[in-house]
Amino acid sequence: xxxxxxxxxxxxxxxxxxxxxxxxxxxxxxxxxxxxxxxxxxxxxxxxxxxxxxxxxxxxxxxxxxxxxxxxxxxxxxxxxxxxxxxxxxxxxxxxxxxxxxxxxxxxxxxxxxxxxxxxxxxxxxxxxxxxxxxxxxxxxxxxxxxxxxxxxxxxxxxxxxxxxxxxxxxxxxxxxxxxxxxxxxxxxxxxxxxxxxxxxx
Amino acid sequence: xxxxxxxxxxxxxxxxxxxxxxxxxxxxxxxxxxxxxxxxxxxxxxxxxxxxxxxxxxxxxxxxxxxxxxxxxxxxxxxxxxxxxxxxxxxxxxxxxxxxxxxxxxxxxxxxxxxxxxxxxxxxxxxxxxxxxxxxxxxxxxxxxxxxxxxxxxxxxxxxxxxxxxxxxxxxxxxxxxxxxxxxxxxxxxxxxxxxxxxxxx
DNA sequence: GTCTATACCTAGATAGAC
DNA sequence: GTCTATCTAGGTATAGAC
Numbered sequence: 001x002x003x004x005x006x007x008x009x010x011x012x013x014x015x016x017x018x019x020x021x022x023x024x025x026x027x028x029x030x031x032x033x034x035x036x037x038x039x040x041x042x043x044x045x046x047x048x049x050x051x052x053x054x055x056x057x058x059x060x061x062x063x064x065x066x067x068x069x070x071x072x073x074x075x076x077x078x079x080x081x082x083x084x085x086x087x088x089x090x091x092x093x094x095x096x097x098x099x100x101x102x103x104x105x106x107x108x109x110x111x112x113x114x115x116x117x118x119x120x121x122x123x124x125x126x127x128x129x130x131x132x133x134x135x136x137x138x139x140x141x142x143x144x145x146x147x148x149x150x151x152x153x154x155x156x157x158x159x160x161x162x163x164x165x166x167x168x169x170x171x172x173x174x175x176x177x178x179x180x181x182x183x184x185x186x187x188x189x190x191x192x193x194x195x196x197x198x199x200x201x202x
Numbered sequence: 203x204x205x206x207x208x209x210x211x212x213x214x215x216x217x218x219x220x221x222x223x224x225x226x227x228x229x230x231x232x233x234x235x236x237x238x239x240x241x242x243x244x245x246x247x248x249x250x251x252x253x254x255x256x257x258x259x260x261x262x263x264x265x266x267x268x269x270x271x272x273x274x275x276x277x278x279x280x281x282x283x284x285x286x287x288x289x290x291x292x293x294x295x296x297x298x299x300x301x302x303x304x305x306x307x308x309x310x311x312x313x314x315x316x317x318x319x320x321x322x323x324x325x326x327x328x329x330x331x332x333x334x335x336x337x338x339x340x341x342x343x344x345x346x347x348x349x350x351x352x353x354x355x356x357x358x359x360x361x362x363x364x365x366x367x368x369x370x371x372x373x374x375x376x377x378x379x380x381x382x383x384x385x386x387x388x389x390x391x392x393x394x395x396x397x398x399x400x401x402x403x404x
Numbered sequence: 405g406t407c408t409a410t411a412c413c414t415a416g417a418t419a420g421a422c
Numbered sequence: 423g424t425c426t427a428t429c430t431a432g433g434t435a436t437a438g439a440c
Binding site for chain 2: 407
């Protein structure tokens with residue numbers, strides 16, 4: 001029975017693979033890298049997993065599950081819908097590290113294998129569903145312009161975060177990420193204070 | 203002197219490398235791949251370039267220059283500032299293919315070598331400068347809420363596009379990209395129609 | 405400039421001992 | 423379960439002929 005601070009080899013391999021995938025992506029991560037980080041040998045890895053792809057699958061599911069749980073905590077909380085969306089945008093992050101889930105979409109080997117891509121599709125899909133729900137709450141409460149398409153705004157909000165990582169990595173400067181977030185918040189603020197009956201009914 | 207339709211080996215190598223980098227990224231692109239696409243041998247490639255990194259450098263500069271020129275045409279045109287920003291957002295793209303420049307930020311080998319990263323930094327930086335300029339024009343013309351920080355909104359707009367690619371690739375569906383764009387356009391539309399004197403001067 | 409041959413290393417995986 | 427040895431293919435680069 002595995003203990004928290006003395007995990008068995010299988011668990012160490014999954015966590016090492018997750019860490020390497022986050023840092024380097026799939027193509028640039030080799031089984032040897034993972035074994036070194038996990039302090040496990042070849043035999044151990046190939047005993048627990050059929051190969052690189054299967055270990056990556058477990059690691060991606062882990063990364064996706066962890067992020068999904070964090071987002072559930074952040075977004076399904078109590079409080080006004082708009083506050084939840086803004087809190088998501090302003091969540092503490094390490095911009096230069098990139099999104100542990102979104103960054104894998106750059107890897108053709110990941111995108112091309114349904115088993116590897118599915119956790120990514122799910123997590124980013126659930127994120128957008130949560131955001132859209134919070135935005136709908138905001139509209140219900142009269143906090144947000146009711147003419148807006150919640151699903152579209154949710155996609156925009158998720159995209160700003162994913163794209164913010166891209167800009168920050170391109171400039172090697174976290175400020176680029178924060179700029180993009182700031183702009184998104186200010187646009188939402190305007191959509192929030194706009195009178196709901198700005199447009200005539202016909 | 204090279205002709206357009208019978209380019210020399212060097213040119214074919216650069217274009218093949220650019221194509222492979224766009225499709226697969228740096229780590230997953232091998233010299234052999236490039237040679238096959240370029241219909242060039244080992245000797246040819248190593249005659250023209252010192253190695254994979256140098257060829258990639260030429261290819262990334264090519265990709266970045268081409269995109270930069272396209273964006274200059276699209277964004278430095280005549281016309282109202284806000285129209286130019288919306289035209290940029292609605293530019294025709296292949297969402298599943300990803301951004302030829304932005305996608306390279308996922309590659310640690312690219313981000314980690316200044317010579318490979320510089321064209322990416324430049325092109326995305328110039329994009330944001332152009333967007334900020336168009337937004338400032340819009341503010342000058344009274345088309346856009348003057349309380350907005352143009353640089354921040356420019357970063358947001360650029361991020362929505364980059365992130366839209368991520369979402370589309372995650373879902374393997376171009377609709378995800380278009381949703382994110384649609385939301386951004388509708389937020390800008392609200393910021394556009396908001397009266398400029400909504401906030402009292404003091 | 406381009407070709408072929410060669411070299412060395414790593415990726416990825418298997419086999420069998422313990 | 424983990425270890426070591428081994429294997430094949432491919433990545434990356436060099437050498438020298440043409």
